[in-house]
Amino acid sequence: MTDAIPLTHPSGGERELAAVAEVFFAGQGPQGQALEAELAHRFGAGAAFAVHSPGDALHLALRGLGVGPGDEVIVADYALPAPAHAVRRAGAVPVLADVRADTGTVDPWAVADLIGPRTAGVIAVDTAGLPADYTELEWITDRHGLFLVEDATCAAGASYKGRSAGALAPVACLSGAPNGEGGEGAVLLTRDPAFATARTRSGTGRTLSDRAAAILRIHLARTAELLQRRHAVAARYTDLLTGDGRLAPPHVPQNRTHAWHSYLVTLHPGVDRTAVVAGLRAQGIGCGPGPQAAHLPTSAALARHTLALPMHAELTLSQIERVTEALLALIS
Incomplete structure (x- = not known):
């Protein structure tokens, strides 16, 4: 297994x-x-x-x-x-x-x-x-x-x-x-x-x-050490996911840096997030929705379409590649 x-x-x-x-x-x-x-x-x-x-x-x-x-x-x-x-x-x-x-x-x-x-x-x-x-x-x-x-x-x-x-x-x-x-x-x-x-x-x-x-x-x-490792995880995710019109990687403005508590991708409205979550979990890949929202337009849209991928300092490059390959296959 x-x-x-x-x-x-x-x-x-x-x-x-x-x-x-x-x-x-x-x-x-x-x-x-x-x-x-x-x-x-x-x-x-x-x-x-x-x-x-x-x-x-x-x-x-x-x-x-x-x-x-x-x-x-x-x-x-x-x-x-x-x-x-x-x-x-x-x-x-x-x-x-x-x-x-x-x-x-x-x-x-x-x-x-x-x-x-x-x-x-x-x-x-x-x-x-x-x-x-x-x-x-x-x-x-x-x-x-x-x-x-x-x-x-x-x-x-x-x-x-x-x-x-x-x-x-x-x-x-x-x-x-x-x-x-x-x-x-x-x-x-x-x-x-x-x-x-x-x-x-x-x-x-x-x-x-x-x-x-x-x-x-x-x-x-250990903040700097752990953050460096999470930055590397996020950078690899972004390299593998950028350019696919079915999702958008996180956007980080040039005037700030990210702590990568979570890596949230935004799925295209035509992608069934529920099916994607079920498919990833069936392959042993942890995932879930992002933050929740009540009713305001932009917040509600993000709450419906964001997906949290595995993000922590212990992820390996092979695990990141496995996650992205599974995700891209499920939204194709």
């Missing part, structure tokens, strides 16, 4: 195991504190707070910004559910904005059209590891006196105009675990001292365990 190719795969080894073993002798606290200090320095943040999950980081960001009942927060329609859920968890109302057709990141001018008297701010998502348009988003939010939060939980190692994802807005949420490579954990980063002072870490399960912090420290230290 042909070996399976999973959609995601952990990239752990002896260093991660050694870090976890150290926790049992050091007790609770040192790893989380070290992680926070390292990331605050690395991203030029006034403070960093390690929490259990990306959703917890986003919720903590909204709490620190004073978001509550009666407020509206603009989020992308085409995205994972965590940003909208965090807004609701804070007692506010998420307002969905459409996205760019070429990048899948939130459309700044769609955001501008949605601003009203109850709008408190914007959560910009670095979709699948690709940063959003922060120059335009900063201009819009500054003009209207709104906060801007960067959801970079899929984008560790990416950049926008030479600036690192995780440092593209005054408040950012970051995870060092693309596609499950580093387990649980997320970090809230802020360069606003007032926000850091106002913040309180309360609520069950929000503080990151030392075990998870130890693993996350290793993976954040």
